[in-house]
Amino acid sequence: MGGPCRIAEPGKPHTRAPPCTDNFQVRKFMFDGREWESVEQCYQAMKFNDRSIQEKLRSIKKKEGDKDSKHGMDVWNEGQRYKSVRKDWDAVKVEMMYRANLAKYMQHRDLQEELLSTGHVEMVGAPSTGWKLKSGATVNWPCTPAAPAAAVAPVAESK
Numbered sequence: 001m002g003g004p005c006r007i008a009e010p011g012k013p014h015t016r017a018p019p020c021t022d023n024f025q026v027r028k029f030m031f032d033g034r035e036w037e038s039v040e041q042c043y044q045a046m047k048f049n050d051r052s053i054q055e056k057l058r059s060i061k062k063k064e065g066d067k068d069s070k071h072g073m074d075v076w077n078e079g080q081r082y083k084s085v086r087k088d089w090d091a092v093k094v095e096m097m098y099r100a101n102l103a104k105y106m107q108h109r110d111l112q113e114e115l116l117s118t119g120h121v122e123m124v125g126a127p128s129t130g131w132k133l134k135s136g137a138t139v140n141w142p143c144t145p146a147a148p149a150a151a152v153a154p155v156a157e158s159k
Helices: 039-046 051-058 068-080 089-106 109-116
Strands: 006-009 012-016 026-031 034-038 130-132 138-140
Touching: 026 089, 034 039, 034 051, 034 068, 039 051, 039 068, 039 089, 051 068, 089 109
Parallel strands: none
Antiparallel strands: 006 012, 026 034, 130 138
């Protein structure tokens, strides 16, 4: 699960994109008036309308010495425990991932620069970036930034 996107380069199929493309990366940011440790943590919490479940997920903190991937898996596993996923989740989950990432990037200038340093290369998701809908159709996350680089207005880094 997780892991940064891959840069689609001919002859180099496994070139990793920058770490900022990993939804498990621990970089605190504000979303919906609350602080989150990672995009994955925020995304898992937004699957639920129940604020107590959201807060349970938000309370999971990265332990000293743990890798970001460990924290991401802890959050992902906790998010799989609950069955009360919001009814509109299939319709809104891509937008939620987009909004959480946008919040992270807008609050961290260094991450903006890291992403923009890739230029106009095509990026593809890690193996975990696809899922099946109830209809059986397979969907994959788009990894290439949707907006041109000029549309991303740099902001001061969050402290």
